[in-house]
Amino acid sequence: MSDATAAGAATPAAETGDTILELRNLQKHYGPVQALKPATLAFRRGEIHAIVGENGAGKSTLIKLLTGVIRRTGGDIVWNGSIVALDTPQEAIDHGINAVHQEVVLCRHLSVAANIFLGDEKVRFGLLQKREMTREAQRILDGMGFSLPAGAMLGSLTIGQQQLVATARASLRGTKFLIFDEPTAYLTRQEAAQLFALIRRLRDDGVTIVYISHRMEEVFELADRVSVLRDGTLVGTRNIAETNDTELVAMMINRSIEQIYHKEKVPFGETLLETRGLSGKGFEDVSISVRRGEIVGFYGLIGAGRSEFALSIFGRNPRTSGQILWKGQPVDIRNERQAIRLGIALAPESRRDQGLNLNLPIGLNINLPIYDKLTHGLTISGREEAQRADKQIKDLGIKTPSRRSLASSMSGGNQQKIVIGKWLNHGADLFIFDEPTVGVDVGTKAEIYRLMADLLKNGAGIILISSYLPEVYELADTLHVFRTGHLTGSNAFHEATHEEVLAEAIGV
Amino acid sequence: MTTTTEVASKRAVAARRNYSFLFALTLLALLVLLWAILTFATPNFLTSRNIPNLLRQGSMIAILALGQTFVVITAGIDLSVGAVAGFSTVVIAMLIQAGVPVWLAIIMTLLVGLAIGIFHGFGITRMGLPPFIITLATLTSLRGLGLLMTNGATINITSKEFTDFATLEFLGIPSLFWMVIVVAIPAYIFLSHTRWGRYLFAVGSNAESARLSGVRVQFIIYVAYSLSAVFAAFVGVLLATRIGIGNATQADGWELQAIASTVIGGTSLFGAVGSVHGPLIGAFILATINNGANLLNVNSFWQRIITGLLIILIVFFDQLRRRNK
Numbered sequence: 081m082s083d084a085t086a087a088g089a090a091t092p093a094a095e096t097g098d099t100i101l102e103l104r105n106l107q108k109h110y111g112p113v114q115a116l117k118p119a120t121l122a123f124r125r126g127e128i129h130a131i132v133g134e135n136g137a138g139k140s141t142l143i144k145l146l147t148g149v150i151r152r153t154g155g156d157i158v159w160n161g162s163i164v165a166l167d168t169p170q171e172a173i174d175h176g177i178n179a180v181h182q183e184v185v186l187c188r189h190l191s192v193a194a195n196i197f198l199g200d201e202k203v204r205f206g207l208l209q210k211r212e213m214t215r216e217a218q219r220i221l222d223g224m225g226f227s228l229p230a231g232a233m234l235g236s237l238t239i240g241q242q243q244l245v246a247t248a249r250a251s252l253r254g255t256k257f258l259i260f261d262e263p264t265a266y267l268t269r270q271e272a273a274q275l276f277a278l279i280r281r282l283r284d285d286g287v288t289i290v291y292i293s294h295r296m297e298e299v300f301e302l303a304d305r306v307s308v309l310r311d312g313t314l315v316g317t318r319n320i321a322e323t324n325d326t327e328l329v330a331m332m333i334n335r336s337i338e339q340i341y342h343k344e345k346v347p348f349g350e351t352l353l354e355t356r357g358l359s360g361k362g363f364e365d366v367s368i369s370v371r372r373g374e375i376v377g378f379y380g381l382i383g384a385g386r387s388e389f390a391l392s393i394f395g396r397n398p399r400t401s402g403q404i405l406w407k408g409q410p411v412d413i414r415n416e417r418q419a420i421r422l423g424i425a426l427a428p429e430s431r432r433d434q435g436l437n438l439n440l441p442i443g444l445n446i447n448l449p450i451y452d453k454l455t456h457g458l459t460i461s462g463r464e465e466a467q468r469a470d471k472q473i474k475d476l477g478i479k480t481p482s483r484r485s486l487a488s489s490m491s492g493g494n495q496q497k498i499v500i501g502k503w504l505n506h507g508a509d510l511f512i513f514d515e516p517t518v519g520v521d522v523g524t525k526a527e528i529y530r531l532m533a534d535l536l537k538n539g540a541g542i543i544l545i546s547s548y549l550p551e552v553y554e555l556a557d558t559l560h561v562f563r564t565g566h567l568t569g570s571n572a573f574h575e576a577t578h579e580e581v582l583a584e585a586i587g588v
Numbered sequence: 589m590t591t592t593t594e595v596a597s598k599r600a601v602a603a604r605r606n607y608s609f610l611f612a613l614t615l616l617a618l619l620v621l622l623w624a625i626l627t628f629a630t631p632n633f634l635t636s637r638n639i640p641n642l643l644r645q646g647s648m649i650a651i652l653a654l655g656q657t658f659v660v661i662t663a664g665i666d667l668s669v670g671a672v673a674g675f676s677t678v679v680i681a682m683l684i685q686a687g688v689p690v691w692l693a694i695i696m697t698l699l700v701g702l703a704i705g706i707f708h709g710f711g712i713t714r715m716g717l718p719p720f721i722i723t724l725a726t727l728t729s730l731r732g733l734g735l736l737m738t739n740g741a742t743i744n745i746t747s748k749e750f751t752d753f754a755t756l757e758f759l760g761i762p763s764l765f766w767m768v769i770v771v772a773i774p775a776y777i778f779l780s781h782t783r784w785g786r787y788l789f790a791v792g793s794n795a796e797s798a799r800l801s802g803v804r805v806q807f808i809i810y811v812a813y814s815l816s817a818v819f820a821a822f823v824g825v826l827l828a829t830r831i832g833i834g835n836a837t838q839a840d841g842w843e844l845q846a847i848a849s850t851v852i853g854g855t856s857l858f859g860a861v862g863s864v865h866g867p868l869i870g871a872f873i874l875a876t877i878n879n880g881a882n883l884l885n886v887n888s889f890w891q892r893i894i895t896g897l898l899i900i901l902i903v904f905f906d907q908l909r910r911r912n913k
Contacts, residue, residue, distance in 0.1 A: 396800065420802045434800055437793035439860050448790055448801040451783035459781040502801065 100125045100288050101146075101177075101257055105155035108141050111491060113521060115141040118155060119314040121307060123257070128279065128289040130299040130320075133309035133332055134549065134582075139292050142309070143259055146290075147179045148172035176256035180247050180263055188235035193217035195234050196249045224248055224278050240267040247275060251282055258282065259290040264298060276302055294381060294586050296325045308332055326579075333549060333578045341554035342529040346373035346536040348557075350407065352510050353393070353424075353541070358402035362388030363565040365402070368558075370510060370541040375532065377556025378545040380585050385565035386545045387429045390512050394426045395419040420449065425508035427499045429515050429545070435499040436487045443469035443483030445498050449506040472501035477527065493524030500531065511535055514545040529555065549578060561585050608863070611854050611906070615869045619876065626880045633883055640762040644754065644830065646875030647764040648673075648823045651771050652842060653849035653867035655819030658779070658812045660850055663792040663859025664712070664719035666813060669820040670842035671730040672704055674835070676824020678734040681743035681834020690750050694825055701821025704730070705814030712813070713806040719813075727843065734836020743834035754830035764826055768868065771819065776864040788812060792859030848895065849874055852902050873898075 105118040116138045123129055133139050144150040146157070148166045156163050159175055166172055186195045193214040194201075202209040202216070217230035226244050234242055243263060250258060260279070264272045279289055279302060293299055299306055300320060307317040308331040315331050349372030358366045363385035370376045378386040391397045393404065395413040404411050406422050413419050419426075428434035437445055446469045447454060454460045454468070469483040476497045480490060487498055496516060503511065513532070517525045532542055532555070546552045552559055559576070561569035561584040569576070569584035576584075626633040633639075652669045659666045676697050683693035704726060711722035745751055756763040779785040787808045790798040799805045823842075828834060851857065852873060853866025874895060881891040 394800070416800055417802045417804065426800060428800055433794070434796050437790050437797050437860070440789055440793045444786060444789070448786070448798065448803065451786055455783050459777065460783055460786070462781070 098125055099123065099158075100160060102158040103155065104158060106145060106152055106157060107154040108145060108150065109153050110519075111521075113492070113519060114312050116145070117313045121314060121317065123288050123290065125256075125288055126283055126286045127304045128283050128291055128302055130291045130293065130303035130306040131309060132293065132296075132299060132306060132328060134547065137309040137332070138312040139309055140261070141312070143179060143261055143290075143292070146172065146177060146257075146259060148177075173253075176254050177259075178250040178253075178255045178257070179259040179261065180243070180250045182262045186234055186242065186246055186249070188233070190234060191230070192221075192228060192232055192234055192237070192245050193230040195245055196220065196230075196252070198249070200253065220252065221248055224251075224281075225274055226278070227274075240271045243267060244271060244275060247278065251278070251287070255287060257288045257290070259292070261292045262294065263291075264293070264295065272298075296328065296586070299328075300325070329579055329582055333582055341551070342526060342533055343555055344533045344536070346533075348373045349539060351405075352407060354405040354408075355393070356403040356405070358389070358392065358399055358404065360388065360392040360397055360399040363392070363562070366567055367402075368560055368567075368570075370543060372509070372539050372541050373536050374557045375536065375542045375544050375555050377552035377559040378543065378562060379549060379552045379559060379581060380547070380562030382547055384562035384585070386562045387514050388565075389562075390426060390514055390543065390545060391428075393419065394424060394512065420506070420508075423507075423509035424512065425503035425506065425510070426512045427496075427503060427514060427516055431492070431495050431499055436495060438488040439486055441484045442473065442478065442480055442487055442490070442498055445487050446472050446483070446501050446505050449502055468505055472505050475504070476501050476531075491521070492519035493521045496520050496524065496528065500528070508540065510541045510543070512543040512545070515547065516544070517546070517548070517551060549581060553578060553581065563587055608854070612863070612865055612869070615853065615866070615873065619869060619873050622873065622876045622880065626876070626883065629880075630883045633880065638879070638883070640757065642872075642875055642879045643765040644762050645879065646872040647762075647768045648826055648830075648839075649842060649845050649849055649875060650768050650868045650871035651819050651823050651826075652846035653853070653871045654771060654775050654864065655816035656843075656846045656850045657853070657855050657862050657864070657867045658788060659719070659816045660847075660855045660857060661779075661788045661792045661859060661862040662809060662812045663857075664809070664812065665723065665847065665857070666708070666816045666820075667720065667723040667843050667847075668704070668708070668726040668730065669816060669823075669846050670839045670844075671727040672701060672817055672820035673824040673827055673839040673842060674837060675730040675734040676701060676821040677828040677831075677838050678738055678743065678834040678836050679821075680825050680828050681745050682737070684745055684747050684750060685743060690747060697825055698818055698821050701818040701824075702814055704821075705817030706810060708813035708817065709806075709810030713809050723813075731836050738834070738836065745828060745832050745834065751829055751832040754826070764830070767822075767826060771822070772864055772868060779862075779864055784808070784811060789860050845871075845874060845895075848899050852899060854906060 099122045101123045103119050103121045105120055106116065107114070107118045108116040131139055131142065141150070145152050146166070148169045148171050151167060157166055158164070164171070164175065172178075187198065190198070191214070193216075196217045197213050202213050214230045221228050221230055226248060228237070228241055228244060234245060237245070247263065263275060267275060279291070283289055291299070291303055303320050305317055305319055306323065306328065308315040308328060310332055318327070351369050351371050354369040356367050366389055368376060378389070380386050388397060392399050393413065395415045395418050404413060411422065413422070432438065437448070443465065447465055450468065451460060454465050466483065472478070473480060473483060478490070478494050478497045478501065480494065487495060490498065500516070516528055520528070532544070535542060544552055544555060557573050559571045559573070559581065560567055561571075561581055563585055568587070569581065571581065652673065656666055656669060679700050680693050680697045683696055684690060688696070708719070708722055708726065711717045712719055753763055758766055779788070787798065787803050790801070790803055791805050791808045795805050824839070827838060831838070849870035850862070850867045851870070853863070853868070853870035855862035855866060877894060877898065878891050881888070881894065
């Protein structure tokens, strides 16, 4: 425990610090989607301020707003008493606001020293002073307590060590406000300890640290105060000494369930899919089954291995061991076409990267899986092609004037409908929906839930993957929880509480 | 709100359809304008000698550009088409001189082209090489191989039946131009009315999405490069009939003319945008500029500069329009 929190209960040290940055009704919306609802919060000079929340709670939005990556749509950011624009990343850096991101964004082919001095190289007569920079970088790294070679290529270091280099780089140049986004995700215990030591030292030097993490134990070890975000709302701020993990978890999930989760009980039929000890890249030893009429939910944090598992069932990624049974028969699904032929459909996680051909017409997207069926002799029947596309557009209420509109011109909700329409058009027994409601407005969400109910009634089975707990919690007949590639819990409908499920997912 | 976005979107669709139509029309107008200017500028342009000549010259680049278009739609590029055409003149010359019947020699040459295309597909999908690299490698290798096979010499084709073909005319139109039509009609049906055409666009737009929709992405890559190489081999055959020789150094730099024609014709080098008529018109615009410059006694070095400027200009305006939407 740091000195600050030890002194905590009576007068938290942070309370004595004056305000360095203040959010006044700061908000951000993308079209009708509220990513961050009006938030008011004051960060103090020389405090470690943790921010916790589920995926999609608005943490990344907040970071991007503070680092000038995106522009706010309302409210003010007050820096040292005056309102600032923060329109560009450079402006944020000029003020002394810096961030260390989850993924390292440095140049792998340059040396550690070159990365640290990137954009601020030491020159004499227009020539790089390489040796001097290496010596200086080594001095800085040693001073921070990092045992890293300044002359080595960045790419030759582990991801964790690269993260430390990124931290060193970000904490230089008069940084007064430093944001860490899940910095320990790839660090070993020892590296994490080095990082924490540096963070505390920066704090003692008067730097404000914003620390974003899923890991409760780190928050309690490191932070002076903690703020909780939920569904884009800043729920509250606590002094760390006056709260505990139970309260924080409750704040993270205790939401008003305003959305209506449309669920109909459908009698279960035969088992469609069963996996036995399935392993592959990103997941290990996963055994699940899906019956007709059943929604099987996968909950977990991003990167927990749920999507990797789904892609493996769909034949996109190879499995390394274990068995897949389809309708009771062992099958070896080696590619996507085979999975589709068996009767599996996948609405993948990323519409942009996996789900849609954005710069092509909606109609082409919807018909893409069935062009062999539309082909008579050598050519496609244009009339049939149009009919099939128009049917999905009408049935799903895709708001477009024409099937010829480009998929990219549609909103998130309509894009998701195109992805779903593509598979309704093709037909399947097992539908895998990976994060089907991300970036989708409330109205369309309800429509998607209704559609799932219809699919179940028609005898299909569904795997629903979601990082949004209420969604899987209210819809799944069986709820599996993933953490770091493993199944950490399997619960029948409403068998476990929200708190228990979240605990299984983040391993409190 | 819904109605306004709908109206805006409807307008966008209409604008886009009008746009691709207008773009084709603008290109065609540019071609006609060039012809009109040249007709007035020089008495030698609109003659029964020059026009067939121009058509013959443009035809071969047009067919190359058409094959190239399939590849570019998949967001790839084929730098080897000129070399494939040159190499094919050697192959067909050797076959005919060896006494192989002309029809069989043509089929065998096209099969050689197919093999080259399959090799490109293999390099891209199995070896993971960028299209630029693998086709650059065949560009230089095929020139070398062709020279090696002939020991650097030129093979004269003595079959009159074969070399007469290029000089034939049907309905007053040179045979080589008829070949463009013979190739373009199936190409149009293939690109616009078969599933393979749809898949080419899908792969060029987002290969991962296409794959997850059950499209055999690797096979489509093979198809695109095979078509391009077969078209190039076909151009090699036509070139051999025209010049009556087999020589591996022929068709030098034609790959750049083919790519230029494709791009002038509105094909996007980022993939998923392209047509059959675009590269054809593009090829004849380029041919007209070269022909006109010759007739006007413009220094041939200038022709190259003008061609370069034209590419920049047309593609720049096209990008400008796309960006504004």
